[in-house]
Amino acid sequence: MGSVPGLQADCEELLGAFQQADTVRFERFAELWRERRFHAIFYGRIRALERNKLTKKTLELAQQYFLPPYAFQIRVGALYLLYGLYNTQLCQPKQKIRIALKDWPEIQRFQQDLIDSQHYDAAYIFRTLRLARAFHFTAMPKLLNYRTKKKIQENEFKEEFKDPSNRVNSLITNDVLEELMNIHDHYQKMKCVISTDKSQPDKALSLIKDEFVITLKDITLEHQEWQQNRMKLFLNAKETDEIPNQKEEATLLESEGSERANALARIKYRSYSAVVEASKSRRHRQVKLESSESGSNFGKSPSRNKKNSRRLQPAKRRDAVEIKVAKETVTRHIGMPIITEEENLDEE
Amino acid sequence: SIDVLMSSDKEKDPDVIPEDSSLLTLRIRKKALERREETIIVDRACRQETLAYEMESHAIGKRPDNPADLVEEGELLLTLNIFYPVIFQKHKDHKPYQTVLVLGSQKLTELRDSISCVSDLQIGGEFSSQPDQAPEHISKDLYKSAFFYFEGIFYNDKRYPECRDLSRTIIEWSESHDRGYGSLQSAKMEDYTFNDLSVKIGFPYLFCHQGNCEHIVIITDIRLIHHDDCLDRNLYPLLIKKHWLCTRKCFVCKMYTARWVTNNDSLAPEDPCFFCDVCFRMLHYDAEGNKLGEFLAYPYVDPGIFN
Numbered sequence: 001m002g003s004v005p006g007l008q009a010d011c012e013e014l015l016g017a018f019q020q021a022d023t024v025r026f027e028r029f030a031e032l033w034r035e036r037r038f039h040a041i042f043y044g045r046i047r048a049l050e051r052n053k054l055t056k057k058t059l060e061l062a063q064q065y066f067l068p069p070y071a072f073q074i075r076v077g078a079l080y081l082l083y084g085l086y087n088t089q090l091c092q093p094k095q096k097i098r099i100a101l102k103d104w105p106e107i108q109r110f111q112q113d114l115i116d117s118q119h120y121d122a123a124y125i126f127r128t129l130r131l132a133r134a135f136h137f138t139a140m141p142k143l144l145n146y147r148t149k150k151k152i153q154e155n156e157f158k159e160e161f162k163d164p165s166n167r168v169n170s171l172i173t174n175d176v177l178e179e180l181m182n183i184h185d186h187y188q189k190m191k192c193v194i195s196t197d198k199s200q201p202d203k204a205l206s207l208i209k210d211e212f213v214i215t216l217k218d219i220t221l222e223h224q225e226w227q228q229n230r231m232k233l234f235l236n237a238k239e240t241d242e243i244p245n246q247k248e249e250a251t252l253l254e255s256e257g258s259e260r261a262n263a264l265a266r267i268k269y270r271s272y273s274a275v276v277e278a279s280k281s282r283r284h285r286q287v288k289l290e291s292s293e294s295g296s297n298f299g300k301s302p303s304r305n306k307k308n309s310r311r312l313q314p315a316k317r318r319d320a321v322e323i324k325v326a327k328e329t330v331t332r333h334i335g336m337p338i339i340t341e342e343e344n345l346d347e348e
Numbered sequence: 349s350i351d352v353l354m355s356s357d358k359e360k361d362p363d364v365i366p367e368d369s370s371l372l373t374l375r376i377r378k379k380a381l382e383r384r385e386e387t388i389i390v391d392r393a394c395r396q397e398t399l400a401y402e403m404e405s406h407a408i409g410k411r412p413d414n415p416a417d418l419v420e421e422g423e424l425l426l427t428l429n430i431f432y433p434v435i436f437q438k439h440k441d442h443k444p445y446q447t448v449l450v451l452g453s454q455k456l457t458e459l460r461d462s463i464s465c466v467s468d469l470q471i472g473g474e475f476s477s478q479p480d481q482a483p484e485h486i487s488k489d490l491y492k493s494a495f496f497y498f499e500g501i502f503y504n505d506k507r508y509p510e511c512r513d514l515s516r517t518i519i520e521w522s523e524s525h526d527r528g529y530g531s532l533q534s535a536k537m538e539d540y541t542f543n544d545l546s547v548k549i550g551f552p553y554l555f556c557h558q559g560n561c562e563h564i565v566i567i568t569d570i571r572l573i574h575h576d577d578c579l580d581r582n583l584y585p586l587l588i589k590k591h592w593l594c595t596r597k598c599f600v601c602k603m604y605t606a607r608w609v610t611n612n613d614s615l616a617p618e619d620p621c622f623f624c625d626v627c628f629r630m631l632h633y634d635a636e637g638n639k640l641g642e643f644l645a646y647p648y649v650d651p652g653i654f655n
Contacts, residue, residue: 006372
């Protein structure tokens with residue numbers, strides 16, 4: 001009763017290709033879809049009961065990509081994916097897409113964004129889904145089921161799909177900057193008023209840098225650019241590293257937070273090729289791993305263990321600082337801030 | 349125009365997985381199918397599966413004959429799991445349950461009436477000496493009290509004069525010492541609809557009837573009613589999933605469902621022993637209806653009676 005095997009990999013692969021294509025046009029998505037003949041995902045002689053369940057799970061998985069914190073492009077891709085899956089499903093009557101009430105305002109905002117940025121094809125597709133009554137409006141996003149699972153599966157989603165968690169940007173927004181500018185002007189005027197020379201403030205009153213608002217804005221922009229560059233670097237690093245060392249032992253796992261961050265960013269399809277038996281034998285080793293990361297990845301341990309460290313060491317030293325930030329974002333997404341990790345980062 | 353882009357050009361058979369698929373999902377599925385073919389495992393729908401599918405989908409899209417019975421837009425649909433009270437050893441990991449859909453505007457009493465529990469049908473009393481006089485009235489008629497427990501409030505069924513307030517004992521007990529349960533209150537079941545309640549999804553609540561037959565009730569989903577759902581109000585609460593319980597057959601003929609159970613039976617090989625009506629009479633009574641041997645006999649209602 002768990003998830004559909006291979007489905008997450010396929011969806012992520014499609015969305016990844018869409019992200020690489022760097023466009024939000026539906027034609028592009030449709031091409032990628034046709035290339036992979038995604039509509040066949042429901043084929044395979046499945047009987048009615050099983051098919052209903054399968055379709056429900058598929059739609060649920062695709063729906064998760066539709067909501068924040070994913071990047072804008074990924075969300076548009078998820079919208080197209082939902083449209084495709086909804087229309088090509090074989091169930092009769094069609095299974096619906098579940099949207100929780102709390103997510104609905106967010107989605108409406110998303111649609112407004114689409115219209116404002118003139119992505120009319122995406123907006124049209126959303127409207128079509130609405131008109132076709134493709135949504136169930138529910139209280140909770142996930143339908144509960146009550147089987148005791150041997151492992152609680154937490155979905156680890158691709159790091160690249162997520163918007164770089166832009167705390168700096170969300171703090172220093174345009175509104176904030178405008179407000180700061182206003183206050184700054186007001187302050188300057190006040191200083192002028194109380195000084196002897198009405199045109200400019202006294203020298204004794206100059207306690208702050210005059211240009212600080214502009215400097216702040218520049219710094220923020222710089223940070224944003226740097227973050228984007230770092231993401232690109234990440235992607236490049238991933239592509240160069242193609243040889244998985246599956247049998248390597250994890251000796252220095254805890255001490256090298258940065259390496260783990262790198263490996264975390266690679267929790268992908270390799271987990272499917274990873275040796276499952278190894279996970280059972282190494283279960284005792286993985287206990288530490290699980291507790292600090294997210295709670296279950298029994299099948300994924302060897303892939304995480306593979307260090308690729310020798311080859312990437314020089315690159316890693318260089319990126320150490322940047323990966324530190326990535327690590328923070330990663331742990332934040334998984335949602336379990338660990339004190340020990342912070343210490344490691346401090347050491348670095 | 350947009351739809352055309354999506355579907356394939358050629359007519360493909362949905363049963364056949366295309367050979368050169370790049371999708372991991374399909375590759376895995378294909379492997380499973382091939383393995384089945386190699387080992388000649390035939391995968392057909394067993395009758396339980398057909399029943400389950402039928403139950404789930406039999407009411408989809410139904411419309412009432414009488415327009416007054418139409419479910420309104422904006423109505424809430426709740427999905428409840430009601431667990432069986434039986435505690436068999438094999439049910440340790442996952443307790444069997446039935447799933448019921450109710451409308452938000454329905455009263456709690458309607459749900460209570462729709463819950464079918466085997467303990468309602470029990471007939472009390474020992475009838476070895478007078479097997480023909482097993483009374484007709486069942487426990488459901490005799491003991492009509494029941495209550496629901498949601499969020500600190502007991503909703504008692506007070507429709508009939510013989511219904512007692514079963515929750516009073518619990519409320520008195522919790523108030524006698526400071527047991528840390530806060531204040532528990534009592535209310536009438538028939539005055540409340542589901543819309544009036546504030547509930548938690550996934551939290552276990554209780555339904556108790558017959559004094560000590562307790563069912564756990566869990567609300568798994570709340571959503572707005574949809575165009576494709578069953579819109580006939582009379583069909584709600586709607587049962588969509590039921591656990592299949594195997595019925596106990598008669599020890600002698602192994603064909604009919606057991607209707608009698610005997611204890612301390614000198615004529616029976618085991619204690620307790622189950623018999624269908626015919627075998628019971630043939631074994632324990634002679635041609636004139638005299639009781640043969642020593643035994644205690646009780647009418648038996650099998651939990652699988654609702655299959």
